[in-house]
Amino acid sequence: MITLDQVRAKSASKLAGLHPVVLSATQRLIERTYARGIPIVITQGLRTIAEQDALYAQGRTKPGAIVTNARGGESFHNFGVAVDFALLLPDGRTLSWDTLRDGNLDLLPDWSEVVDEAKALGFAWGGDWRSFKDLPHFEMTFGLTTAQYRSGAIPDKTKVDAVLAILNPVEDDEDVKLDNANVIVNGTKVKDGFLMNGSVYVPLRDVADRFGATIAWDNATKTATVKTK
Structure with a gap:
């Protein structure tokens, strides 16, 4: 099975030059979809003006199907x-644009699951466009138009922070509370344990000694073995 690091590596070259927040969101998307059993590859990221013009020419003045309505x-x-x-x-090599494929066998199209994860991260999806739907496309424009970007505008900090809040939510969980717990085995007190979230955790070796058991510890596997006589 292909590993997450291998999946990440396949997209690395296409992530160069992305806006830092878009880069972070895209990396998170790769991780989230992999966790759902859906490895993805980023096939396009930053595209130069010349590359965009060449793509626009495809199906118009050059062979191939029309794939974009956007000039450079x-x-x-x-x-x-x-x-x-x-x-x-x-196979770790072949790419698919099959929007109905259910590779993780959860009775949902993998494509739709990727779209759901992307939207949860703040991306807009080209499949929602009213005309010329672009199913593989995600964008995070921060409220700016391409004309504004061309004129040198940069994303407003408020809009950037809004996406960052999605990517890095503040955890409001209460601190874990620990309380000492008396431990008595067969009427004899052993070293104190502690109480955490309703469970008592005890010193294994002291308790085992009271039962005449032996303890073995394997540091490599972090495994404690208890054997009774």
């Missing part, structure tokens, strides 16, 4: 705030 400077890819993805098949 009219795509969010040109400003490092958009990515495209594909599913990575079990």
Whole structure:
């Protein structure tokens, strides 16, 4: 089975040049989908103006199918705030754009699960566009248009912070409380244990000694073995 590090490596070259927050969100997307049994590969990230113009020419003045309506400077890819993805098949090499594939066998299309994770991270999906739907496309524009990016505008800190709050939520969990607990074995007190979340944790060796048992500890595997006589 392909590892998460191997999956990450397959997208590494396409992540260069992305806006830092978009980069972080994309890395989180790769991790979240992998955890659901859906490895993905980022196939497009930052795209130069020349690359965009060449892509626009495809299906128009050059052979191939039309894949974009955006000329150079009219795509969010040109400003490092958009990515495209594909599913990575079990052989670890082949990519798939099959939107109905259910590789993790959970009765849900893998593609839809990736989209759900991306939206939860703050991405907008090209599949929601009213015309010329772009199913592999995610973007995080921070409320700016491509024209504004072309004029040199940068994302507002408030909008950036809003995405960061999604990526790094503040944990409000209460601190774990520990209380000492008396431990008595066959009427004899042994070393105190402690009480945590309703469970008493005891010193294993002291308790085992009271039962005439022996303790062996394997540090390599972090395993304690108890043997009674």
